[in-house]
Amino acid sequence: MNEETSGLVAQYWAIGFFVFAVLALCTFMIVAASLLGGRSQGRSKTLPYESGILGTGSARQRYSVKFYLVAMLFVIFDIEAVFLFAWAVSLREVGWTGFLGAAVFIFILLAGLVYDTRVGALDWAPKGRTPRP
Amino acid sequence: MTYLIALLPLILVCATAVAVMLGIAWQRHHASTVLTAVVGLNLALLSLVAVHQVAPFETLLVAVDGLAIFGAVLVLVSTLACATLAHAYLEHYRGPREEFYLLLLCAAAGGLVLVSSRHMATLFFGLELLSMPLYGMLAYAFHERRSLEAGIKYLVLSAAATAFLLFGMALAYAQTGRLDLAGLTAGLGEGGGAWGLAGAGLILVGLGFKLSLVPFHLWTPDVYEGGPGPAATFLASASKVAVVIVLLRLVIESPAFAHVGVHQILAVLAFASMLIGNLLALTQANLKRLLGYSSIAHFGYLLVALVVAEGLAVETAAVYLVMYVVTTLGAFGVVTLVSSRDISGDAAALHHYRGLFWRRPYLTAVLTVALLSLAGIPFTAGFIGKFYIVALGVEAGRWWLVGGLIVGSAIGLYYYLRVMVTLYLVEPGMQRHDAPHDWGTRAGGVVVLGLAALVVLLGVYPTPIIEWAAALGVAHG
Numbered sequence: 074m075n076e077e078t079s080g081l082v083a084q085y086w087a088i089g090f091f092v093f094a095v096l097a098l099c100t101f102m103i104v105a106a107s108l109l110g111g112r113s114q115g116r117s118k119t120l121p122y123e124s125g126i127l128g129t130g131s132a133r134q135r136y137s138v139k140f141y142l143v144a145m146l147f148v149i150f151d152i153e154a155v156f157l158f159a160w161a162v163s164l165r166e167v168g169w170t171g172f173l174g175a176a177v178f179i180f181i182l183l184a185g186l187v188y189d190t191r192v193g194a195l196d197w198a199p200k201g202r203t204p205r206p
Numbered sequence: 207m208t209y210l211i212a213l214l215p216l217i218l219v220c221a222t223a224v225a226v227m228l229g230i231a232w233q234r235h236h237a238s239t240v241l242t243a244v245v246g247l248n249l250a251l252l253s254l255v256a257v258h259q260v261a262p263f264e265t266l267l268v269a270v271d272g273l274a275i276f277g278a279v280l281v282l283v284s285t286l287a288c289a290t291l292a293h294a295y296l297e298h299y300r301g302p303r304e305e306f307y308l309l310l311l312c313a314a315a316g317g318l319v320l321v322s323s324r325h326m327a328t329l330f331f332g333l334e335l336l337s338m339p340l341y342g343m344l345a346y347a348f349h350e351r352r353s354l355e356a357g358i359k360y361l362v363l364s365a366a367a368t369a370f371l372l373f374g375m376a377l378a379y380a381q382t383g384r385l386d387l388a389g390l391t392a393g394l395g396e397g398g399g400a401w402g403l404a405g406a407g408l409i410l411v412g413l414g415f416k417l418s419l420v421p422f423h424l425w426t427p428d429v430y431e432g433g434p435g436p437a438a439t440f441l442a443s444a445s446k447v448a449v450v451i452v453l454l455r456l457v458i459e460s461p462a463f464a465h466v467g468v469h470q471i472l473a474v475l476a477f478a479s480m481l482i483g484n485l486l487a488l489t490q491a492n493l494k495r496l497l498g499y500s501s502i503a504h505f506g507y508l509l510v511a512l513v514v515a516e517g518l519a520v521e522t523a524a525v526y527l528v529m530y531v532v533t534t535l536g537a538f539g540v541v542t543l544v545s546s547r548d549i550s551g552d553a554a555a556l557h558h559y560r561g562l563f564w565r566r567p568y569l570t571a572v573l574t575v576a577l578l579s580l581a582g583i584p585f586t587a588g589f590i591g592k593f594y595i596v597a598l599g600v601e602a603g604r605w606w607l608v609g610g611l612i613v614g615s616a617i618g619l620y621y622y623l624r625v626m627v628t629l630y631l632v633e634p635g636m637q638r639h640d641a642p643h644d645w646g647t648r649a650g651g652v653v654v655l656g657l658a659a660l661v662v663l664l665g666v667y668p669t670p671i672i673e674w675a676a677a678l679g680v681a682h683g
Contacts (some may be wrong), residue, residue: 184224185229191231 142194153182214268215250215278222246223311224613230248230304240293243307247314251282266386272681275675276524277321277451280531285314285442287535287653291542292436294650299347306346308338308438313440317448326375326385329452333371333416336445337364340394343437344429344587352510356432363415371412378405387456394432405466409456416449427490428496428517435542436496441537442501443531445679450508454523457512458682462523473513479506487621494554494623497537500580501612504530509612510595512601521672521679522594528671529579529591532664536576536657540569543650556625559570561633568651570629572658579661581622582615587664590672638660 111175121128160175167174189195210217220657226242229235239541256274261271296303317337323329347356379385381402382393398560411422420427457468483503490496506538507532510515511523544566545553553559579588592615599608664671 181224184228188227188231 094172124163143197146189150182151188153178208244208260208263208267208356211240211256213262214253214257215282215452216315217320218243218246218250218253219282219315220312222250223308224317226304226308226311231311234302234304236293236296236303239304239307240289243289243311246311247282247286247289250320251286253565254278254282264324267325268322270322272678273451273455273520274322276678277448278318278528281314281317281321281444283319284440284447284531284535285310286310287539288440288659289443289651290438290591290649291539295435295542295545296647299658301347301349306343309342309346310436310440313339313343317444320448320605321451323452324455326379326387326390329387330372332377332448332452336369336448337368337416340364340437340441340445343440343479344433346437348432352432353431353434356429359425359432360429365610367412367415367422370408370415374405374408374410376405377401377408381405385677388575391456394651403467407471410468410471413449413453413456414475417446417453417505418498418502419475419505419598420482421475423479423483426502427486427495427498428502431492431494433477435538435545438449438539439535439542442497442534446501446505447527447531450523450527451510454520454682458520467516468652469513473604474609476506476509476513477610478507479503480607480610482616484617484621488617490573491556491619493541493559493625496556496625497534497541500618500622501534503618504580507592507611508608510599512606513607514598514604514653517596518594518679520682521675522598524675524678525594525668525671528675529587529664532587532657532660533576533579536572537580537660539650539654540573540576543569543654556628559625560628561631563630563633566656572654574626574629575658575661577622577626579665581619584664585662586662587668589665590668591599 091121108149157175163171222243222245227238229242231417255368257270258275259280261275262269262310268274289307292306292310296306313336316332316337316339318332319328320332320336323332324448337360341357341361344360347353348357378394380403380607382390384390384393390556394406409561415422416427429441433441457472473629483499483501483506487496487499487503490499506583508523508526511526542555544562546559562573581585582588582592592611595670596608596611599605599611
């Protein structure tokens with residue numbers, strides 16, 4: 074083991090010890106609590122605690138799938154807009170070539186938007202149920 | 207201007223994709239969508255002639271040279287074949303059909319980027335642009351369990367492989383401070399170091415997954431089996447060709463890579479792929495799974511060229527790639543055409559093919575030629591490719607690999623012949639003829655017949671391909 078490697082080990086032993094200490098502390102807390110504390114049994118003891126109020130309904134509500142679709146489209150177009158910032162900060166350097174490139178980029182985005190609108194991806198309310206193929 | 211001409215195929219394919227998208231937005235029409243896609247792909251193929259005039263052209267990100275043009279031709283031809291097969295396949299599909307061509311064109315654009323990449327950024331970009339549409343294409347018939355399963359399996363495993371690839375790139379960058387392939391491999395060759403070695407290994411894992419080499423091959427049979435015919439065809443041909451071209455650039459163009467011990471790793475992967483791929487194919491009762499396992503073995507054979515990486519290596523790899531692509535397109539094309547009349551799932555189980563000869567004699571002939579070529583029988587294209595690999599291995603004295611190839615081919619012959627016997631079995635009480643009479647004049651039929659003719663032609667008269675590959679070998683060897 075050369076000097077550099079042993080230096081590296083010495084430098085990072087604290088991190089190793091930290092990781093070990095975290096794991097040991099967690100294990101200790103869980104094991105000690107389960108050994109020392111009692112566990113009471115009862116009819117209502119297994120219910121989830123919700124500020125003393127009985128929970129109603131299921132936690133697994135069903136959202137319309139449109140919610141995810143529109144959210145995803147929003148994120149996608151948002152990210153595409155972020156790319157334009159790269160053009161904005163270098164506007165003078167890239168000149169007309171850059172303008173042309175950005176125009177093509179925006180045109181493709183527009184085409185995507187037109188496509189999304191036409192296939193009904195942006196309609197919030199679902200249309201009448203169409204028979205599944 | 208040179209810049210625009212050099213990138214013309216890519217621009218044309220992307221423009222076609224946008225045109226197809228706008229066309230769908232305007233009005234859905236299956237035939238005209240196919241027409242647009244095919245015309246765009248043919249224009250891109252033609253524009254390669256113009257690209258050839260300006261050929262050795264390099265920027266920081268892309269290198270448009272002989273190898274890139276060779277890869278682009280293979281990718282575009284396979285995409286064209288997939289588009290025509292998809293037309294036949296989707297005709298009876300009752301969901302939206304037109305988006306398939308949109309995904310196909312995007313994937314083809316990714317393949318074009320990948321074959322000409324000389325920078326980690328374009329490599330990653332091309333690989334992702336190639337893979338992302340494939341998720342959609344594999345899960346296209348999402349009402350069927352199998353297809354959805356194939357898409358999700360490929361998505362999850364491919365994302366994991368991409369993570370490996372990215373982490374490898376990051377480690378290699380940390381070691382060398384370079385992202386262009388030449389500088390990167392040169393930096394790794396000088397000192398390497400633990401991080402550089404780990405980076406090279408992780409990059410190899412990522413690319414090995416896409417090629418389904420043996421320790422990373424588990425996804426292949428399931429995805430081939432579940433995906434719709436045209437998507438599986440694209441996955442087996444264009445997607446693999448593009449990755450092989452990148453690997454060829456990485457390994458052969460930079461001899462510095464040899465110092466990192468990559469060649470030893472590649473030799474082990476090649477040997478394992480040949481044997482395990484062929485052994486697993488033995489007991490398959492599903493033609494698509496069988497073709498999947500056999501493609502694992504075939505990329506094991508192909509890796510021999512990358513292991514040797516000197517002398518005729520580039521020429522061998524190029525010849526083998528052409529032979530593999532033509533044959534695979536033929537075999538998968540027949541599977542797709544046979545499946546296309548079935549509404550519920552692909553007809554891939556071997557018992558569907560029992561006595562196929564008596565029902566669809568010409569399709570069976572095509573499949574027989576393709577299987578013979580995959581087995582490497584003389585007078586078919588596969589023989590020329592395999593001959594090149596054996597010659598290269600013998601000349602370099604890689605006896606283990608040559609032995610593996612011979613044993614693998616022997617095993618392969620058994621299961622290819624098993625399928626062929628099934629094709630000609632007479633079954634009591636079977637239908638004599640169930641194909642539409644005009645299938646041969648339709649686009650899909652013409653494509654598979656042409657591919658079969660090409661397989662035989664290249665097996666008898668391979669000179670044009672060999673000359674082309676030799677020119678590549680001189681330029682890149």
